[in-house]
Amino acid sequence: MAGNPFIARGFHSRRPAAPPGRLPPGQYETRDFPVLSAGPTPRPPLAAWDFTIRDSEGHSVRWSWDDLRALPRETPTADIHCVTKWSKFDTKWEGVSVDTLLAAARSAGVASNPFVLAVSDGGYTTNLPLADVTDGKAWIAFGYGGEPLAPEHGGPARLLVPHLYFWKSAKWIRGLRLLPDDQPGFWEQLGYHNYGDPWREQRYQGDP
Amino acid sequence: MRVEEMRLDGNAAAGALREIFAHDMTTALVTCAGCARASPMGVLMNYGGPMGVILRCPHCDTVMLRIVSTPGGRYMDASGSSVMLIPERPT
Amino acid sequence: MTAELPAATASRLDWHVASVTDVRRETARTCSIVLDVPQWPGHRAGQHVDVRLVADDGYQAQRSYSIASPPEDASLVLTVERIDDGEVSPYLCDVLQAHDGLELRGPIGGYFVWDIAEGGPLLLVAGGSGVVPLAAMLRHRAHAAASVRASVPAHLLYSARTWDDIIYRDDLEQLAKFSDVTVAFTITREAPSDWRGYRRRIDRAMLEEIGWPPSATPRAYVCGPTPLVESVATLLVEIGHDPARVRTERFGPTG
Ligand SMILES: Cc1cc2nc3c(=O)[nH]c(=O)nc-3n(C[C@H](O)[C@H](O)[C@H](O)COP(=O)(O)OP(=O)(O)OC[C@H]3O[C@@H](n4cnc5c(N)ncnc54)[C@H](O)[C@@H]3O)c2cc1C
Ligand SMILES: [Zn+2]
Numbered sequence: 001m002a003g004n005p006f007i008a009r010g011f012h013s014r015r016p017a018a019p020p021g022r023l024p025p026g027q028y029e030t031r032d033f034p035v036l037s038a039g040p041t042p043r044p045p046l047a048a049w050d051f052t053i054r055d056s057e058g059h060s061v062r063w064s065w066d067d068l069r070a071l072p073r074e075t076p077t078a079d080i081h082c083v084t085k086w087s088k089f090d091t092k093w094e095g096v097s098v099d100t101l102l103a104a105a106r107s108a109g110v111a112s113n114p115f116v117l118a119v120s121d122g123g124y125t126t127n128l129p130l131a132d133v134t135d136g137k138a139w140i141a142f143g144y145g146g147e148p149l150a151p152e153h154g155g156p157a158r159l160l161v162p163h164l165y166f167w168k169s170a171k172w173i174r175g176l177r178l179l180p181d182d183q184p185g186f187w188e189q190l191g192y193h194n195y196g197d198p199w200r201e202q203r204y205q206g207d208p
Numbered sequence: 209m210r211v212e213e214m215r216l217d218g219n220a221a222a223g224a225l226r227e228i229f230a231h232d233m234t235t236a237l238v239t240c241a242g243c244a245r246a247s248p249m250g251v252l253m254n255y256g257g258p259m260g261v262i263l264r265c266p267h268c269d270t271v272m273l274r275i276v277s278t279p280g281g282r283y284m285d286a287s288g289s290s291v292m293l294i295p296e297r298p299t
Numbered sequence: 300m301t302a303e304l305p306a307a308t309a310s311r312l313d314w315h316v317a318s319v320t321d322v323r324r325e326t327a328r329t330c331s332i333v334l335d336v337p338q339w340p341g342h343r344a345g346q347h348v349d350v351r352l353v354a355d356d357g358y359q360a361q362r363s364y365s366i367a368s369p370p371e372d373a374s375l376v377l378t379v380e381r382i383d384d385g386e387v388s389p390y391l392c393d394v395l396q397a398h399d400g401l402e403l404r405g406p407i408g409g410y411f412v413w414d415i416a417e418g419g420p421l422l423l424v425a426g427g428s429g430v431v432p433l434a435a436m437l438r439h440r441a442h443a444a445a446s447v448r449a450s451v452p453a454h455l456l457y458s459a460r461t462w463d464d465i466i467y468r469d470d471l472e473q474l475a476k477f478s479d480v481t482v483a484f485t486i487t488r489e490a491p492s493d494w495r496g497y498r499r500r501i502d503r504a505m506l507e508e509i510g511w512p513p514s515a516t517p518r519a520y521v522c523g524p525t526p527l528v529e530s531v532a533t534l535l536v537e538i539g540h541d542p543a544r545v546r547t548e549r550f551g552p553t554g
Contacts, residue, residue: 250410
């Protein structure tokens with residue numbers, strides 16, 4: 001597009017005042033919880049639901065819904081940032097730390113690899129460095145705001161990685177693949193940033 | 209709000225498609241690589257909202273076409289569409 | 300913007316700044332925007348435009364709006380339902396006024412369009428602002444000679460929340476009177492006490508009464524909120540209409 005953009009008289013971006021330092025660049029605060037999805041909402045029966053961590057050699061460990069719910073739980077509170085520019089402060093979750101699951105995987109002989117591909121019902125995937133889902137940075141969340149996580153927000157369970165743009169927090173998660181090489185996920189293949197740090201405004205490939 | 213109440217269809221992607229194709233593509237007959245059924249692009253289910261255009265087969269939900277506009281250019285993945293017929297005259 | 304380019308090489312999909320000549324209220328929750336678009340190439344009934352709003356800090360929002368005016372009219376008209384917590388529609392209804400510019404591109408779309416040459420019978424089913432592209436079709440049809448119109452009978456079934464939420468009510472009644480369209484309203488919330496029409500969501504019985512029998516092979520156009528469009532399209536196919544003759548356009552969530 002050549003030339004200067006046409007500015008719409010009296011149209012303003014939604015940027016209500018937020019405490020300094022709390023909004024990453026280009027974001028605005030919302031009180032709603034907008035729903036974004038790349039496909040229809042899967043509604044898997046919990047009796048058939050499972051969660052699997054698998055390495056590239058095919059070693060894996062599997063949790064049923066009841067197994068997952070029996071693990072020690074955490075209740076993280078976090079600000080979340082969507083690449084479509086909304087941020088939501090102090091969201092309250094309940095789930096199992098990915099550290100807990102990876103420790104169990106390691107003792108079951110699943111090889112640790114430097115990259116993770118999260119895979120979900122409906123075919124959605126997203127990739128992250130292993131370092132970004134360890135040391136208390138990521139959870140498999142099944143509760144939100146004191147309630148079971150609603151299907152439109154990713155229930156029965158979603159990945160929660162609040163320090164990265166929210167598309168990395170895969171809804172309807174069913175497993176993690178531990179990979180020796182990085183493998184771009186659903187949006188990462190299509191020009192979204194491979195890492196997605198909101199504080200460095202890494203929205204698209206080519207952003208710093 | 210349920211995702212299914214928010215989905216749109218291929219008509220809403222007509223503008224994004226015309227940024228890439230010389231023709232209107234909503235009347236193009238597209239064959240799904242998943243179930244081999246053909247549909248006009250206009251009837252495909254359109255998800256993705258503000259992140260991009262995600263067009264899925266109305267019969268089997270296969271992702272048939274994906275488009276994301278970025279500052280560096282437009283990304284398009286049509287690997288879920290085996291054939292596209294662009295009619296000579298739109299019906 | 301491509302003002303420097305010779306017109307012949309300008310793609311039909313460039314952004315243009317249209318001039319707003321009027322913003323008028325249609326109902327309490329909708330307004331029509333009358334536009335003068337430079338080098339408008341003409342459109343077909345059912346097409347839409349994309350509208351883009353850019354704020355002074357660079358923030359942008361883009362939405363689609365159907366064209367309400369028929370191809371025969373000189374000015375372009377959009378009709379917008381104001382969504383209370385919306386970003387773009389309240390701007391269009393409350394802030395935009397005559398002499399403003401409005402950036403848009405179009406006409407867009409080729410699937411959800413109808414031209415009188417395609418024939419009928421026509422079965423139009425609308426929910427809420429979904430009536431906008433269907434009104435363009437009826438207005439286009441009204442421009443045809445009476446003999447041509449007679450060979451393309453048209454029925455409109457239009458679902459609105461209240462009597463006062465019916466967009467283009469007077470205009471539709473005029474079209475019914477002077478261009479032989481059968482218009483039926485159904486009111487899903489409060490109806491006037493003397494209302495004798497339908498008072499429920501569109502259902503199979505209603506579509507069988509207002510629609511044509513499948514043997515008449517009508518062309519159906521269904522437009523409005525996504526849940527309404529999907530349920531009507533499913534019902535039409537259950538009744539026996541050819542799915543290939545049932546065209547749909549989803550506007551998104553229900554208001
Ligand atoms: C092809 C096409 C043609 C369209 N033509 C028209 C038209 O002729 N007239 C018209 O008024 N609209 C039309 N729409 C809908 C329009 O594009 C916008 O979605 C609508 O105006 C809402 O935009 P907003 O920015 O005001 O609301 P947003 O800021 O997008 O949404 C605000 C809130 O309202 C909800 N919401 C979003 N859209 C709707 C809706 N349609 N009804 C109720 N709630 C909603 C959202 O979920 C959100 O919670 C059309 C859509 C498409 C895809
Ligand atoms: Zn298919």
